[in-house]
Amino acid sequence: MFKPLAFAAAVLAATPSFADVSIKFVSKDAADPVLTTSVTTDYATGALNYLNAATGSFQAYCIEPAQPFAISAKGFKTYSVGSFTGTQASLLQGLYSSSFGSVHTGNQQAAFQLAVWEIVSETSGTPLKIATGADQGSFYLASTDGAANAVQALATHYLSAAQSYSGPSLYSLTKLSNASYQDLVVATTVTAAVPEPETYALFLSGLGFVGLLARRRLPR
Known part of the structure; x- marks a missing residue:
C-alpha cells in the first residue's frame, strides 16, 4: 500500500x-484518466507510486511534465532533496492545504496533478486556470472529451481554492530533483509540537499554585 505522507517525514527527519x-x-x-496537455500526450495523469530504498513506499506528484519518469525496469535513481520558494511555494501550499486531503479517486488525482502543473509550468502571466481557447496560457488541457471536461472543472476548482487559501500550512512540501527524470513534490502533514515533560510539569505546578491562591482568598 502506498503512503502519500510517510516518505517526506522520514526523509526530513533523517x-x-x-x-x-x-x-x-x-x-x-x-483509475487515472489518460489525458493530453500542452506538454504531455496520452499520459495517464495522476499520482505516482514510488519506493524509497530506506523508508518504503510513498506517493508523489510530478512537477516537471516535459521530462520522462524512470520506468520501474530502470531501478533506483538518485534524487536531491530540496524545497520550494516564493510564489510557487505559497501556491503549492495553498493547493495542498485546501484540497489534498480530499483527493482519492482517479479523476481527483488527475485534477490535482493538472493543478500542480499549472502552478509550476504556467509562464504566460495569465490567471492560474486550466483553460482552452484564447486564454489558455502556456499550459493547458488539450483533451476535450466529457471525462477531460470533468477533470478540468475539478482542477479549476482546486486552483481557485489554492489562490484564495489563507489558513495555516497543513503540509510540509519536499522537492525531489533529478537531471534526467521528472522532478517530484511529496507532502507530509505538519503536526503540532508535543510539549516536553518539563513543560507539562510546569503547567501542572502552575495550576496548583493558582488553586492555592484561590483557596487562600475564600472568605472564612
Whole structure:
C-alpha cells in the first residue's frame, strides 16, 4: 500500500536539506484518466507510486511534465532533496492545504496533478486556470472529451481554492530533483509540537499554585 505522507517525514527527519535519496518508480494508479496537455500526450495523469530504498513506499506528484519518469525496469535513481520558494511555494501550499486531503479517486488525482502543473509550468502571466481557447496560457488541457471536461472543472476548482487559501500550512512540501527524470513534490502533514515533560510539569505546578491562591482568598 502506498503512503502519500510517510516518505517526506522520514526523509526530513533523517537527512539535511539537499541531501540525496534513492527512489524507484513503481506504478501509476489504474483509475487515472489518460489525458493530453500542452506538454504531455496520452499520459495517464495522476499520482505516482514510488519506493524509497530506506523508508518504503510513498506517493508523489510530478512537477516537471516535459521530462520522462524512470520506468520501474530502470531501478533506483538518485534524487536531491530540496524545497520550494516564493510564489510557487505559497501556491503549492495553498493547493495542498485546501484540497489534498480530499483527493482519492482517479479523476481527483488527475485534477490535482493538472493543478500542480499549472502552478509550476504556467509562464504566460495569465490567471492560474486550466483553460482552452484564447486564454489558455502556456499550459493547458488539450483533451476535450466529457471525462477531460470533468477533470478540468475539478482542477479549476482546486486552483481557485489554492489562490484564495489563507489558513495555516497543513503540509510540509519536499522537492525531489533529478537531471534526467521528472522532478517530484511529496507532502507530509505538519503536526503540532508535543510539549516536553518539563513543560507539562510546569503547567501542572502552575495550576496548583493558582488553586492555592484561590483557596487562600475564600472568605472564612
